[in-house]
């Protein structure tokens with residue numbers, strides 16, 4: 001037949017690479033809790049309550065405890081007295097993890 | 104003076120000296136005053152007038168001369184002046200009385216118009232004369248009368264007013280005492296005019312004017328009031344009016360249609376307004392018009408209300424206008440019309456949809472065309488909106504009736520049954536058709552007009568969130584498949600929705616457009632980089648990168664085998680994207696991608712426009728002439744159930760052939776008149792699937808909205824009873840949809856479980872917010 005591809009209009013969607021295996025996440029409808037920021041409960045791909053646009057302007061932050069938050073949400077939390085500089089999910093002292101882009 | 108009946112004029116007495124007594128003085132003054140009152144047309148010379156004036160003056164001031172030394176009389180000085188003034192005043196009063204008593208008998212034999220003429224004539228003569236006499240006695244007015252009044256004496260008037268008071272007593276009351284002869288004469292004249300005769304309205308104006316002049320304020324005789332006019336004329340006039348129109352309207356309605364009556368009543372009301380203008384006192388207007396409205400409108404309102412439907416049914420526009428204008432004049436007049444109008448519009452709306460659905464039952468209802476449906480609803484709205492504007496002057500109550508009726512039939516009708524989501528869906532589908540390239544709109548203005556019409560119905564939708572979800576689903580498809588009519592039209596529609604429902608409502612929709620433009624930039628940057636590094640690309644590549652949250656599309660979970668032909672482009676883009684946006688990863692919607700393929704060995708070299716699934720199938724035939732379905736599943740990575748519909752389209756278009764079941768062959772003899780062939784047709788079953796998906800999304804969104812609203816309310820109130828909480832949440836959400844109480848209760852349970860809220864100690868229905 002000999003057809004050649006001349007044009008390709010692709011469609012894709014982006015997510016933050018939170019380290020969770022996405023294929024499983026996609027299956028989970030009800031317990032999609034893992035996909036949302038534990039502070040503001042908005043999904044990672046949305047943005048924190050103070051931002052208007054998701055994306056690079058409202059990035060995520062990873063802790064060594066493996067918890068992930070909107071960066072703005074976490075910094076706001078750490079600025080409060082009650083935070084005691086702890087992760088809001090497990091109360092361990094917050095240490096920002098080095099995030100490797102290439103896996 | 105040719106009149107032989109006239110009493111011979113007495114000889115003019117000589118002007119009295121400065122200290123003359125009352126008899127001498129009054130003899131001189133009486134002659135002058137009577138001359139002015141009865142023979143003014145003969146004229147009064149300046150000398151004569153000055154003589155009279157001086158005599159009156161001298162007499163009033165003469166007390167000083169009589170009273171001896173000033174010291175001797177001291178405080179009683181004024182008493183002398185009092186006596187002098189009162190002498191003159193009493194004499195004048197006696198004169199006016201004698202004069203009127205001598206002429207009033209002339210009216211005895213007169214009736215109706217001749218009576219009025221005589222009365223007016225005498226009145227004019229009398230008041231003109233009295234005016235002169237009044238000026239003659241200026242000194243008396245300024246000093247004696249003023250002082251008497253200042254000292255609180257009642258029934259003392261300036262000379263002109265005295266003349267009126269005497270006229271009232273001796274002339275007016277004299278005639279009126281005979282069965283209200285004067286007023287009745289006026290009333291009969293007015294009745295003749297109402298019967299269509301032409302009358303001397305100037306005459307009525309004069310007589311009525313005299314009634315007005317005769318009214319004096321009891322407390323302050325310097326001020327006039329309308330007591331005489333009102334009691335002698337206005338009260339019997341209003342009564343006569345009532346009787347006249349009561350009889351007339353009843354008889355007219357017995358012999359004519361309501362429509363004819365409306366014209367009659369309108370004309371009569373106008374006539375009465377004019378009557379006041381022409382010859383009555385303006386204070387009569389209010390009472391007269393109220394009376395007419397009572398007899399002409401209120402008394403027959405029921406008949407008008409009963410005829411209203413008839414006028415609506417036959418589009419009797421002028422009659423409707425008239426009925427509206429008449430009934431608007433009485434406070435309770437319009438409400439029954441508004442109710443009937445509302446019913447009328449509701450019935451019209453329901454009938455229009457019923458006609459569309461026919462007798463086909465549920466099946467026909469399901470298959471109603473969005474455009475036909477929307478057009479039918481709009482037509483009913485348009486027609487009745489016109490009625491409101493034209494016949495009811497856009498009155499707010501009728502606008503409310505129209506809105507109420509439209510809200511009812513737009514949301515629930517023969518096509519929707521009990522499905523509240525149906526109307527939002529049909530309207531959203533219609534809007535989608537308008538905003539597609541295929542919309543057959545030649546002019547941009549037509550499209551804009553059509554979108555404005557969508558908003559008319561949108562305003563009436565109860566479940567606006569259902570519309571929003573359908574709209575967002577349809578918009579995403581228009582954008583992904585590049586079939587949108589124009590960016591301007593899309594933006595225009597979004598701004599209309601935003602204006603109607605606020606920023607929140609269109610936020611996600613607007614973000615889709617942001618993704619579109621970001622993706623365009625991304626594609627350009629990628630292309631530029633590729634050309635720098637690798638020269639011109641073999642494949643013309645473009646990409647749309649979606650932010651998952653705003654796009655109501657899901658990627659099917661399949662393990663798609665990326666064909667070798669596009670693999671290098673794929674890898675390069677992945678790398679490019681990673682370098683631009685670290686921390687993100689892409690998931691590819693192969694089911695939404697599309698391609699163009701060129702068949703190099705065919706003659707002509709056909710261009711096939713395909714989905715990426717079709718592409719991956721067709722590429723297999725570069726190396727094989729025949730493949731089974733299982734081989735194709737293996738080679739493409741597309742599951743069998745999703746691959747079969749793809750194969751069906753390729754067979755139907757004869758690009759592939761299938762002689763044997765589950766075996767597909769390359770068609771070497773493929774021919775088509777066109778060079779560019781679109782194989783990327785949407786699959787038929789899409790609509791139904793869409794609908795159930797959308798409704799599920801709506802359901803999920805609602806759960807979320809209800810929960811979020813409860814949390815927001817509880818956060819600000821801290822403690823609330825269940826009933827109050829449910830009421831407040833319902834009210835907040837009502838703008839988007841009507842929440843069901845069981846759903847709210849369920850949400851409360853969920854939040855109790857998740858410990859956002861807790862039951863207050865020892866209660867079942869009071870909740871506390873958990874911080």
Ligand SMILES: [Zn+2]
Pocket residue numbers: 037038039040041042047048049069070073
């Ligand atoms: Zn957050």
Ligand SMILES: [Zn+2]
Pocket residue numbers: 047048049050051057058059070072073
């Ligand atoms: Zn942010």
Ligand SMILES: [Zn+2]
Pocket residue numbers: 063065066067087088089090091092
């Ligand atoms: Zn943690």
